Amino acid sequence: QKEWFGRTVIHSDRRFSYEEVQEIIEANEGEYFEEIVTLNKLGHILRAERFKSGAIGFETVEVKFKLDERGKPLAVIPKVRKDAHKLIEDFMLLANKKVAEFVYNKKRPSDDHGPTMVYRVHEEPNGEKLQQFAVFAGRFGHLLKLESGNVAQSINRFITSIEGQPEENVLQNLAVRAM
Numbered sequence: 001q002k003e004w005f006g007r008t009v010i011h012s013d014r015r016f017s018y019e020e021v022q023e024i025i026e027a028n029e030g031e032y033f034e035e036i037v038t039l040n041k042l043g044h045i046l047r048a049e050r051f052k053s054g055a056i057g058f059e060t061v062e063v064k065f066k067l068d069e070r071g072k073p074l075a076v077i078p079k080v081r082k083d084a085h086k087l088i089e090d091f092m093l094l095a096n097k098k099v100a101e102f103v104y105n106k107k108r109p110s111d112d113h114g115p116t117m118v119y120r121v122h123e124e125p126n127g128e129k130l131q132q133f134a135v136f137a138g139r140f141g142h143l144l145k146l147e148s149g150n151v152a153q154s155i156n157r158f159i160t161s162i163e164g165q166p167e168e169n170v171l172q173n174l175a176v177r178a179m
Contacts, residue, residue: 005102021084040083043090050093054152056179057159058172125151125179133178140167155179 014032024030025040051057059081066075103117130151134144137158142165144158155175162168 003098003102005099018082018084018088021087022082025083039091040087043083043087046090046094047086051152051156056152056155058176059159122179129178133174136174137162137171140165140171142171 016032020030021036024033024036028037030036063076063078065073066077068074100117100119103115106115127146130144130146134146137144142158142162145154147154158175159172162171165171
């Protein structure tokens with residue numbers, strides 16, 4: 001496996017909006033169809049690997065605003081995250097991971113660690129807060145069974161179980177806070 005890291009400039013022959021890419025994925029045809037579908041399949045594989053390694057799939061609701069010609073808000077429209085959005089996220093996370101590995105591997109044999117690098121680490125979730133959240137979720141009729149040693153899988157199963165429920169957004173936001 002050969003990798004290279006350095007400063008680059010990207011010259012794009014074509015720029016796509018999320019909506020254009022999503023339309024190509026859903027229609028199974030369009031400009032750069034094979035490339036987009038291949039990237040999307042790879043994105044699904046990357047996502048599955050992340051979840052298998054303990055990532056949690058929180059889906060928060062983003063909104064966009066419809067404005068009149070003077071910039072006055074007319075409506076709030078929820079954005080639906082589809083494969084096109086997740087595809088970009090999957091590859092940004094992969095790029096971050098590869099850069100972190102590259103920097104870490106720059107260590108010299110005499111070092112205990114590689115060069116200094118800033119990165120984010122998520123601490124283990126607070127068990128008491130998660131237990132309180134599980135009780136709260138139970139009041140909505142949802143079971144959050146917290147397995148010791150595998151909190152991520154427990155949370156992911158819970159998130160999947162509440163998809164499409166009216167209280168989904170509230171419970172996901174509270175789950176994030178509990179963690």
